[in-house]
Amino acid sequence: MLNEEKWHVLQVKPRSEKKVGQRLRDLGFESCVPTQKQLRKWSDRKKMVEMVLFNNYVFVATDQKHRNEVYQVGNVFGYLSFSGKAAILSDKEVKMIKQLCRLIEPVQISYDGIKVGDEVEVIAGTLMGISGKVIALNGTSKLQLALPSLHCFAHVELKEVEVRKVVRSAEG
Template identity: 35%
Template sequence: MNWYVIYTKPKWEKRIAEQLNKFGLNCYCPTIIKTHQWADRKKKVEVPLFNNYIFVQLEEKDRNKVFISPGVIRYLFWLGKHAIVKDKEINTIKEWLNADETSDISVVEYQIGQKIKLNSGPFSEQYGVVKDVTKNYYVLILESLGCILKVNH
């Protein structure tokens, strides 16, 4: 079975994943804990890692079952076809979110545009292109995952 990417209504990601799981579909909505500050307090809140996107694993013939949830808008397409995410990439996201410690990545010697291989941490064995280097962080494009990684110094 393939993992497909679903585009959702804003702020519906967790709700849709719960609904589709209740209907027997295998869904994954990666979340992180962020601290939100209001005028009178701070609170830790669980928010989706990818705004407006969740992953669903199902057979190609069952793709229309996701529209049973009213918050689903459409599937994400890549090069005119349904975007398919590999099991290895889903597992990499899960490992990264479950990692107890943050990994330090040093790219001091690298130039913008250079392709590098990450040797440690949850994204080890992934290739990335150096997009930006600032005094506080590095920006890497992880081509195989189709995402941008921001690494603090």
């Protein structure tokens, strides 16, 4: 279908993610600006602050017909693309991104290459059913959740009892 809505990634001006997301919603688009409350420390104080998880990105559902209307909101550089092909998120990736916002544990997004590690599936909690790779960051075990359409990963600290190792057969 030509006019089927798909989730796209907009590159936006730094620190304008929330404003762009709201303006898109005002125009009738479904948009998502993943945020999470995180504790920030300064030399004189600590404060819970709502942090944008994907700096300079806003996720928007649009079809081919309305694709260019997103530029009306301002502060939009364009659609994220890799090798000339627009980054389109799968339903599974959109669901994962929305779930990341509900986590209490701090989420950190990295844009590094794929790392080799144990593949695990989350068997308890908000992210139940999602698979990822176990990695070590700063000496702590974290789960790396791949977002292939964005060429990035979300790193979430989970308890060992919340994940189970996925065993692949040697033939597969």
